[in-house]
Amino acid sequence: MGDDNAGCPHATTARGRSDRGASPVELAILLPVIFLLLMMSIQAGVYFLARAVALNAAQIGVNSTRTLAGDTEAGAEAKVLAYINAAPDWLVATSVDVNRNEAAGVATATVEGSVLQVMPGFSFTVRQNARGPIERFTPGD
Template sequence: MILLPIPGPAADSARRRPAVPGDRSGSDRGASPVELAIVAPLIILLLFLAIQIAAVFLARSAALSAAQEAVSAQRAYQAPPGAGLAKGNAFLTHTGDWLSAGAVDEAAAEADEVAFTVTGRALSVIPGVTFPVSQTAHGTVERFTVDAG
């Protein structure tokens, strides 16, 4: 024989949790959506901040790489004038949009040294805010010398 529970007040009280002294679980109803509404904008702000920081570092890396490419091209043995500028600008055109309005400039250098500075703006996730980027690379010009020994 199978016994089925009889619905009624006795069955309802048996389904409820026993009361624990100090338990106020009934007063916390709806707390999770409110907490989420307070915390969600902060989480989204931190996410955008992390993306912006990564974009600035990628733009700095692209600028430094373009400056190093320009220095490497210009310091080569008997490199024609302007070889570094051409190589640096070609590098910037192929790097993508991490560095917008990027420009390669030949910095003032001595006769046996060459230096290039790349300036531009990092990609911005925040409208109306710009992050300027500037990186410089230096190198010694290669020359053929004869050892007088």
């Protein structure tokens, strides 16, 4: 009435072979894929953190140079580099460019750098821009 092998740890399949050892073999095949997916998700997180650091640094550059008594372009670039150096190393090999265009009334900052490499063989770069109007003194009515 019932299965003769019910509850037997060495149950056989319809062909008569044992299923013992199937799980470790499946795990050995899937484990590299699981590790690859894990490393890809970590690399994606590092990429987005590096983008956030670059954008914040660019905003610091613009905010420090666009004010009426603001920093010079070189001073703003020094502030940006100080921020990047104080932040965790999500962004490496950076270049900073801060410009104050009085004629156009705009201050811009560009931060570019390489993302920290978690996965060998994959390198990403990040480039973030920030822009803001220069404060001007205008006489009242």
